[in-house]
Amino acid sequence: MIWALWWVWIIGAIALAVLEVLMPAQIFLGFAVGAAITGGGLLIGVPGMATSLPLTALIFAVASLIAWIAIRRIVGIRPGQVKVWDRDINED
Numbered sequence: 001m002i003w004a005l006w007w008v009w010i011i012g013a014i015a016l017a018v019l020e021v022l023m024p025a026q027i028f029l030g031f032a033v034g035a036a037i038t039g040g041g042l043l044i045g046v047p048g049m050a051t052s053l054p055l056t057a058l059i060f061a062v063a064s065l066i067a068w069i070a071i072r073r074i075v076g077i078r079p080g081q082v083k084v085w086d087r088d089i090n091e092d
Contacts, residue, residue: 004050009039009060026071033071034064 002008016032038060041049049056 001050003053003056004042006039006042009035009042013039026075027068029071030068031064033067034060034062037063037067 013032013035016028016035020026020028020032038049038056041059042056046059049059
């Protein structure tokens with residue numbers, strides 16, 4: 001039951017955060033936050049998390065989705081933002 005150990009989730013969160021730095025896509029950061037929240041829940045002893053894999057997976061998925069949406073709203077493309085191309089990549 002390695003999924004029931006809080007420190008495994010925290011190490012996973014750190015690994016996902018490092019992956020986000022190496023390949024910035026804003027998706028890994030959402031998963032990192034979700035893993036950190038899941039690890040924190042296991043650490044403080046949320047009832048049922050350590051004994052139920054489906055509940056643990058659900059908490060991870062929901063926390064990751066909420067974190068990704070929040071990150072997207074904070075650092076994502078702003079409404080009305082337009083990409084202006086001043087040079088064609090095919091020009092020499």
